[in-house]
Amino acid sequence: MIAQHALVLNLHQPAGNLEGLLEHREWEAKEILFAMDRIPRSLWGYEDLARVHLSLSGTLLATLSDTTFQERVYGSVDCGSLLWYFQNQELFEILGTGYYHPVLPLIPEADRSAHLERWQGIARHLFWRGHFQGFWLPEMGFSMELIPLLRAFGYRYVLVDSEHVEPLTKMSWQELRYRPHLARYGNDSIIVVVRDRDLSNAQESGMELDWFLAEVAERTKWCDFVPLVTTCTDGENGGWFRNVTPGANFWSAFYQPLLERIRAAEAAIKPVFIHDHLDNYGVLGEVRVNTGAWNTGWHDGRGFTQWTGSARQRATLADIRAVSAAIHAARAAIPDGAAEGGAAVPLPEVEEAYWLLLRAETSCNFYWGEDWVGRADADLAAARAALARVGLAPPEPPEAAAKP
Structure with a gap:
């Protein structure tokens, strides 16, 4: 054969x-x-x-x-x-x-x-x-x-x-x-x-x-x-x-x-x-x-120990979930006036935050132990800042999840 x-x-x-x-x-x-x-x-x-x-x-x-x-x-x-x-x-x-x-x-x-x-x-x-x-x-x-x-x-x-x-x-x-x-x-x-x-x-x-x-x-x-x-x-x-x-x-x-x-x-x-x-x-x-x-x-x-093995990796993954929830809530409830041609469109700040979130989810950010977790943290912080410009930022991560 x-x-x-x-x-x-x-x-x-x-x-x-x-x-x-x-x-x-x-x-x-x-x-x-x-x-x-x-x-x-x-x-x-x-x-x-x-x-x-x-x-x-x-x-x-x-x-x-x-x-x-x-x-x-x-x-x-x-x-x-x-x-x-x-x-x-x-x-x-x-x-x-x-x-x-x-x-x-x-x-x-x-x-x-x-x-x-x-x-x-x-x-x-x-x-x-x-x-x-x-x-x-x-x-x-x-x-x-x-x-x-x-x-x-x-x-x-x-x-x-x-x-x-x-x-x-x-x-x-x-x-x-x-x-x-x-x-x-x-x-x-x-x-x-x-x-x-x-x-x-x-x-x-x-x-x-x-x-x-x-x-x-x-x-x-x-x-x-x-x-x-x-x-x-x-x-x-x-x-x-x-x-x-x-x-x-x-x-x-x-x-x-x-x-x-x-x-x-x-x-x-x-x-x-x-x-x-x-x-x-x-x-x-x-x-x-x-x-x-x-x-x-x-x-x-x-x-998935490679990507979740440390407290810091797990904390950033939890932060991803929090930012994601805030973004999807914002996309589901588009503020008055954010409409174009009769169809609702997301605010640019929300979409900016969304693509920053997706980039933060890159596997490499978690693959190398804690070496690259800071890259995900930086994107999540930038996503929070974009949401904050329109008053939609989620709460900051709790102290237990704070990154060194």
Whole structure:
């Protein structure tokens, strides 16, 4: 049985991060840009074989499409051409995601749709298409209550981590991990595609091609179906992806040699787009996906400890909920006179506060322990100030939640 391989890469940079790196750590910024630019260039000539799923956060897309930023880095990477290359539907399947890359289960439910809506707005413009079949959860942070939201935005499938999937239909270990399934919440259901955590760990840190082929063969040898082996990692972080030396990075040391083996009929694996696999083989049964994220260097994804482990992280998340509640209350009760053409429109100060809040919800603000929590605090303070200008600011955080 020839296994099918879905390669998924997440590309994300927080708002202003690349600009800041260019100012203070120029080579690191260039490594990131080179890593992204290397993706399409490594696949040219393999359009008949290569299949790559890409998730690009809204903040990254905004940076790459900004003409000022494009001019600034033009001598290193042509960002306009890079976005054009990513439009190649023979090579790339673009996955939907959240604009500011929030851990969706950790932010207020009322804010989640804005992240999805704003991402679709910029992605439809840059990629010249109106529909995206798959969804990449930032940090793979999933909870079952997200299913109706994802379906409302038209997504057919979502990627989830293998450690959180429990079968509700009788199935083998191989079937659970290497076949798509349905997950239901209320009256809504969505297809879940299972990321193989072990193989993804290897993909992230650097793996030998022979080891990968042998491992896939061993894991799928009892399959009496066409298995879908899904590996998901960041695509521009870590030395394995950033290394500029030919023959020493993911593309030149692993993926191109894999494609050459496949072309020579020397590998029992075939790259595939997930939507094609679904069209051809469908789903097996029903599962429940427990709340959690993918694994990081610090934790296994359960309980979102990476983003909630300290009192200060939890206090800022509580402040996000307070500011969010004030903003949504203000948007629901628009003051007299805030109308245009007979239709009510939010006050500019409220909308300014809202986008500051959404940016504060960026996962990176909480990922690095307490190192970046101050960025979320600054955006929340600015959101409060915008609301205060129209007399709508929520109470300040209690002393117990005060930040050093």
